[in-house]
Amino acid sequence: MLTELALYSDRLFMGAVGVFVFAMVLHGAEYAVHRSAKAVLVGAGGPALDEHESHPEGTPVRSRSERLGRMGVALVVLGAVLLAASIVTRGLAAQRWPLGNMYEFTSAICLAAVVAWLVVLRRSPASRPVGLFVLLPVIILLFLGGTVLYAPAAPVMPALQSYWLVVHVTAVTIASGLLMVPGVASLLFLLRRSGRLTGVADRLPSADVLDRLAYRLTIIAFPLYTFAIIAGAIWAEAAWGRFWGWDPKETVAFVAWVIYAAYLHARATAGWRSGPAAWVNVAGFAAVIFNLFFINMVVAGLHSYAGLG
Amino acid sequence: MASTEIATRPPETGDSRAQNGLLALLRNAWRSLTSMRTALILLFLLAVAALPGALLPQRSLNQRLVDQYFTDYPAIAPVLDRLGFFDVFAAPWFAAIYLLLMVSLVGCVLPRTFEHAKNLRAAPVVTPRNFARLPHHATATLDVGPDEAAERIRGRLRRWRRLETEAGSSRTISAEKGYLREAGNLLFHLSLIGLLVGFGAGKLYGYGGQVIVLADGGQFCNTGILGYDSFQAGLRVDGTDLTPFCLRVDDFEATYLPDGQPESYRAAIGYQTTDDLNAGRVDQWRPYPLAVNSPLRLDGSRVYLINHGYAPRFTVTFPNGQKRTGEVQWQPVDATTYLSQGATKFEPPGITDEQKRRTSQLAITGLLAPTSSGGKVVTSVYPALRDPEVAVDVLRGDLGLDDGRGQSIFQVDQSKIDSGQLVRVARANLVPGQSITLDDGTIITFDDVRQWIALQISHDPGQDVVLVFAVLMLVGLGLSLSIRRRRFWARLTPTEDGTRTVVEIGGLARTDRAGYGEEFDRLRAHLLNISDTDGSDVDGPITAAKDG
16 A cells, blocks of 8 residues: 555656656747747737637737747646645655655755746746746756655654654755745846847846846745754754754755845845846855755765665 | 944044044944945855865864875865864854954944834834825825825824824825834844854853763763763863763664664663752662653753664683673674674783783674674674674784773774784684684683663753744844835825815835835725726836835
8 A cells, every 4th residue: 555655656756747848848839939920920919818720820829829838837737736746645655754855855845946936927927938947947856856866765764753854854845945946037037137048038027027036035935944944953953962063964054044145135235236146046046956965965964864875 | 332433433633643544444444344245245255164164074073084085185185174174163264254244243233223223213204295206106086085084094004103294285194114124134133143152152161972881771970071982072161060960771772674774763761860969869760761853851961862883792711710701882884784893802810910911811803793694704684683693803912901002992903913912813703602712722602792872962051042042033034024114105185175185195115125016006095995007016116126
């Protein structure tokens, strides 16, 4: 029964990855169709959603781009549901909170990122073209999670058997997932401002919108990340005998925290507000990802359980 | 405080030019130190300076890895060492960065605290003349008199700080809200200082130590540094003033999954508190189930279960019939299978002649497999004690115990083997109950295997302070990032017949946070009974651009 559940979980995971890949293809097609249409039909009529393709000449091509994009978003929702189901069945199969190793952690971070993205999209549908670039890191992470980091469903070692696992790791996961979207938004902001790759960049929301998107999500994620670090310190006090010991994972978490603190300060400093602040935000997310993968896989430390030997 | 003094002191007349220059220099240095730009640069420096602490091996974490680094990179390791890269978090340059950051923080936050206190008592800013210049504004004519219109606005702005003024026939209301944002901001920054102080107190007055105790009645008392196998003292700790308590380990049980992954560790221990010891209750032990994630907390000290291992027991029967039993912990060398290695050392009894004694000391060294693979080459296949076997060399000669040098309890002195003073006299694989007989008739029996546990004892008087300030910091952060400081103005002008009122409203977010637009729209809809856009754009980019 439990092994079957674990099997279902794995299949749901693969299903989610497949659906996300397909969603990304559709988002990509949205760009392609739009670009090829632009030359022909500048200023074509507004999107007509119910139009059929039976009269190809009359159909504004923009609506096809619109349709592709909407299908992409629908698939992202489906993928998120599959991924959530995969995580839940994983927890049932292992009979514990499903955040016990790198595979599960990566999976949950991607879910958090995708859900955050869908919430953003619901509030401002115009930012849909960003979806392609949110899906890219998500798919890369899920692919790594499903291959390099994969670990079968099993109980965790004694050090991880604590309700602080639920508190600390869940908070870190959600915060990391949330920070992924601002990281992407800041990169796109920089791309938009640089004036390069105009074919892609022109489809993106304005630099202002991207900048605000990044800032708004960061100020939600940053307190959560702070809370996660504090919860981790409380857990470390109970498990390892000290609340802070400059273990590599702790050190890089501190570095990432300081970088995000610098981002918030940069937002309030004349001359740093837009461009430099965006770079700082990107650096912050790079530190989070670095902490997630490099520290666990390359540098040995107390946090390198992860089921990677 | 010296800062404000310097900044506000009037220029001294008739004083020497040098002193003025010095004052100006100090003033400029202080101003640039406390500027936001400096804080930003210091934050970056802090992030960059902490990185080698994660990427290079650190002495405080693992001396062995540092030694390995010296072997691997003999050219650069000494240079890095001299620069403090193996003790980053104790390095003076690291301390310099965070201390400068703290000074900069104090210099920035203290004046802001006074300013905020002043602000809290001040009235909201008077209404601007031209509402159209505000990022959010709207106008409507209401079918009510000015008094009723004012009442409606007052009712809607109940929790805002308000100021009403009359100017000719019209009256204005200015209101401000979100003072908690700055309060949260200040709380966050001041808490950081408290956090650092608590952290520092722990480094000064805290200590930690590790000790291995046999799990069948072994005892440990926290009475001095000598009781520990290793000890890390805070800068102000000399080890004479430890909180006394005693522990006795009655039993240890580990359970494993079929693939050898540990599932649980549990040690049944008894303890005696300082009060118990002072009252002389030395025969009673209070029971406690010590487990990972469940430390024993005693009068400011904490006891943790951090490792476990095995101690083989050997009995040596000497040719004269005397027996000696040795039971010393061996060190796990494989974290998965708990294959262990060690050295159990014996002194021959009843030999008074120094020379003879030094040729007949015995050591049993080798490997212990808790679950043996069997066969000639013994290795371990499972961490639990299912089928133990040892593969040992018996060495005889001078162990070097009298050299006055400390030696590892897990090893024999290799130099004694190299110099031929210590010679291997037998090699055997033994299961419990088996024995070997040496050439001189000495019989060595492998009796059985006991378990030991490693305990960590920690004392940190600063950690509660750190926790309190960490929570305050989080509260401050939440307030300062979620609350918007915003202003609202209304001007009410009665129409000529006095039955209707022209109401102009305007809003301005004072902080770098878009989103006042939505709230302003709700205010407008409620106050002016209109809901379409009228100059005020939802989520307006203007809000994000220039205020704050």
